[in-house]
Amino acid sequence: MTIKIAQLSCGTEYSGVQSEIEHAATTVGGKMVYPDVAFDDINRSVEEFGFEPASPQLRLMIARAKALADGHYDADAVFIASCFRCAEGALVRNEIRRYIQEHTKLPVVTYSFTERLKAAQLLTRMEALVTIVEKKELLARERQVGLTAGIDSGSSTTKAMILRDNEIIGKYWMPTGPVLETGIEVLEKALTEAGVKQSELEGIGVTGYGRFLIGKKLGAKLVQEELTVNSKGAVWLADRQKGEATIIDIGGMDNKAITVRDGIPDNFTMGGICAGASGRFLEMVSKRLKVDIENLGGLADKGNWHKVNMNSYCSVFGIQDLVTSLAAGNTIEDVAAAACHSVAEQVYEQQLQEIDVRQPVIQVGGTSLISGLVHAVGEMVGSTPIIPANSQFIGAAGAALLASGFLEGL
Amino acid sequence: MKIFMIPPNSLILYDLVERFGHQPLSLMGELREHVVRPEVESPPLNLSQDDIMKGLKYAGIEVPSGVRGRLAIWGPMVDQAEAAIIMHDMPYTFGCVGCHRTNLMLTYMVRRKKIPTLEVHYPHDDEEAKVMVTKIKAFLEGLK
Numbered sequence: 163m164t165i166k167i168a169q170l171s172c173g174t175e176y177s178g179v180q181s182e183i184e185h186a187a188t189t190v191g192g193k194m195v196y197p198d199v200a201f202d203d204i205n206r207s208v209e210e211f212g213f214e215p216a217s218p219q220l221r222l223m224i225a226r227a228k229a230l231a232d233g234h235y236d237a238d239a240v241f242i243a244s245c246f247r248c249a250e251g252a253l254v255r256n257e258i259r260r261y262i263q264e265h266t267k268l269p270v271v272t273y274s275f276t277e278r279l280k281a282a283q284l285l286t287r288m289e290a291l292v293t294i295v296e297k298k299e300l301l302a303r304e305r306q307v308g309l310t311a312g313i314d315s316g317s318s319t320t321k322a323m324i325l326r327d328n329e330i331i332g333k334y335w336m337p338t339g340p341v342l343e344t345g346i347e348v349l350e351k352a353l354t355e356a357g358v359k360q361s362e363l364e365g366i367g368v369t370g371y372g373r374f375l376i377g378k379k380l381g382a383k384l385v386q387e388e389l390t391v392n393s394k395g396a397v398w399l400a401d402r403q404k405g406e407a408t409i410i411d412i413g414g415m416d417n418k419a420i421t422v423r424d425g426i427p428d429n430f431t432m433g434g435i436c437a438g439a440s441g442r443f444l445e446m447v448s449k450r451l452k453v454d455i456e457n458l459g460g461l462a463d464k465g466n467w468h469k470v471n472m473n474s475y476c477s478v479f480g481i482q483d484l485v486t487s488l489a490a491g492n493t494i495e496d497v498a499a500a501a502c503h504s505v506a507e508q509v510y511e512q513q514l515q516e517i518d519v520r521q522p523v524i525q526v527g528g529t530s531l532i533s534g535l536v537h538a539v540g541e542m543v544g545s546t547p548i549i550p551a552n553s554q555f556i557g558a559a560g561a562a563l564l565a566s567g568f569l570e571g572l
Numbered sequence: 573m574k575i576f577m578i579p580p581n582s583l584i585l586y587d588l589v590e591r592f593g594h595q596p597l598s599l600m601g602e603l604r605e606h607v608v609r610p611e612v613e614s615p616p617l618n619l620s621q622d623d624i625m626k627g628l629k630y631a632g633i634e635v636p637s638g639v640r641g642r643l644a645i646w647g648p649m650v651d652q653a654e655a656a657i658i659m660h661d662m663p664y665t666f667g668c669v670g671c672h673r674t675n676l677m678l679t680y681m682v683r684r685k686k687i688p689t690l691e692v693h694y695p696h697d698d699e700e701a702k703v704m705v706t707k708i709k710a711f712l713e714g715l716k
Contacts, residue, residue: 173638173671176645178621201665216672218664245636248673277624277637 165192165292168237168268170226170258172219173245179279183241186281190289191296197226197235213257220244220254227258231265239269239291246274260518263429269294270429282371283416283432290389294427301394301426304403306563308364311352312395313380314388314557315345315372318414318441319528322348323558324356324363325566332356333555341372342379349380364569367391367561371415384565388557389418389430395560396526397425399550406520410539410547411527411556412509414441419513421520431513440505441529443477447501450481451494455532458498462534465499472504480504499534506538514542523547528554573715576653578678579667580646585657588705592712597649599668606645619644631677642674650681655688655715657708662694688715 167187174180187194199207199222207225208214215221223242229235240262244251252274259272271287294301306325314321316338322345324332334351338344345368353360367384368377369391377385396409403425411418417433417440433440448455470487474480484497525547529535531554540546552559573594577585580599589596603618619641627640630647650656658679659666682689690711695701 175618176641177637178619178624178641218669219671222669245638247634248636277621
């Protein structure tokens with residue numbers, strides 16, 4: 163089954179990225195399609211939509227969005243893109259995204275591109291789009307059955323979890339070294355904790371950056387991008403499988419903000435423009451402060467970020483600001499608080515503005531163990547995020563849960 | 573003379589320029605070069621990523637890549653132009669479905685070049701159309 167992804171875009175063919183978009187779609191079993199509209203429909207659509215951009219191609223985007231909403235064109239998912247830095251494009255992109263979500267049930271991904279398109283990130287987004295369409299039934303499962311393992315091969319850490327009949331019986335994590343070897347080692351350690359042998363496993367699921375390599379080696383039943391897997395793991399661990407939620411995952415290399423309804427993602431953004439907005443920045447801060455990353459959150463809880471003058475979001479210049487602040491006599495508690503606040507603020511600026519944040523907010527990933535960051539995110543979203551037990555294992559948990567779907571023939 | 577047209581892919585302006593004995597600088601021709609060039613793997617693609625760098629000559633790095641990409645194609649055409657015809661207020665079927673910012677920049681580039689330029693408005697009835705064609709005819713013949 164080929165998934166038809168409707169492309170609503172402005173500038174892709176002149177930015178030199180169209181071939182990359184089509185390649186990413188093809189790689190994950192999708193096909194880009196372009197909703198047909200009659201010329202006479204364009205002005206009428208724009209008038210009804212109510213936003214009148216000057217650029218003709220943006221007007222065409224609106225008419226195409228309307229064709230989808232009115233059911234005049236059939237597609238399975240929607241990809242909305244415009245040039246990075248174009249204000250008019252960004253406004254239209256966002257409003258079309260809202261419009262599609264209000265008027266259709268189609269999964270949507272938005273993207274603002276430069277000529278140097280981040281192919282790997284785009285691939286993950288496309289893969290998530292296709293997964294949501296193709297494996298809705300699998301994503302809807304709420305209980306894990308049998309004996310399965312999940313491995314999350316992330317950019318910073320690799321995690322494994324063993325589940326039996328909806329219970330966690332083993333888990334292990336370690337910093338990611340050589341991808342394959344680390345994946346196998348964490349699995350072995352988690353199996354030891356669980357007291358079972360690899361040969362007894364009925365299914366393995368793998369997610370994260372190293373998913374293809376590890377998945378192939380272990381003969382995994384499920385090799386899946388982290389957006390859908392993590393959101394499933396998050397709602398399972400937080401016991402929030404019904405209703406709406408927003409999942410915030412501040413990772414080592416990139417960040418994800420995902421909105422879900424009944425455990426199925428319906429919108430997501432994936433950041434990763436710079437290291438200053440990620441867990442990597444907090445690692446750098448810990449090193450500079452000569453404290454363990456585990457203690458950074460506690461320090462931040464005691465500090466006051468207002469006292470530290472941070473003029474940059476850049477990981478290099480941000481650290482420079484913190485060093486200057488220490489030299490000026492500020493406490494390491496204040497500096498730790500400022501670092502956490504800076505990361506949370508960037509997640510807000512780069513990502514949370516692109517989605518409708520729905521309560522409750524579930525914060526997950528290794529960085530959710532840094533209490534100062536959770537506090538800063540809570541201030542940003544206006545409520546205290548839920549941190550489920552084992553929140554750093556969401557990817558592994560989601561992979562093990564979804565892999566068990568194959569045991570029941572889904 | 574080489575005549576640049578805004579919108580750069582207007583078939584009507586192209587025909588008038590050619591009919592009155594000049595060489596239209598044609599977007600269609602320029603893009604044809606791109607889409608049939610052997611190294612472009614899957615035509616019809618207007619540009620490859622490397623082409624966008626050429627647009628830096630006309631607009632800075634802070635400008636959206638779609639604008640720079642368009643300028644990478646249209647900029648050299650403006651450079652070559654010896655005269656220009658600019659059409660205002662046209663419906664988008666008359667020209668290309670494109671980026672309004674690029675169109676603004678192109679108009680500015682043409683005006684800044686200080687070449688003989690005729691600026692006309694899109695006609696709304698037969699009478700206005702006749703006036704427009706007459707103006708264009710006089711302009712083009714005056715260039716000889």
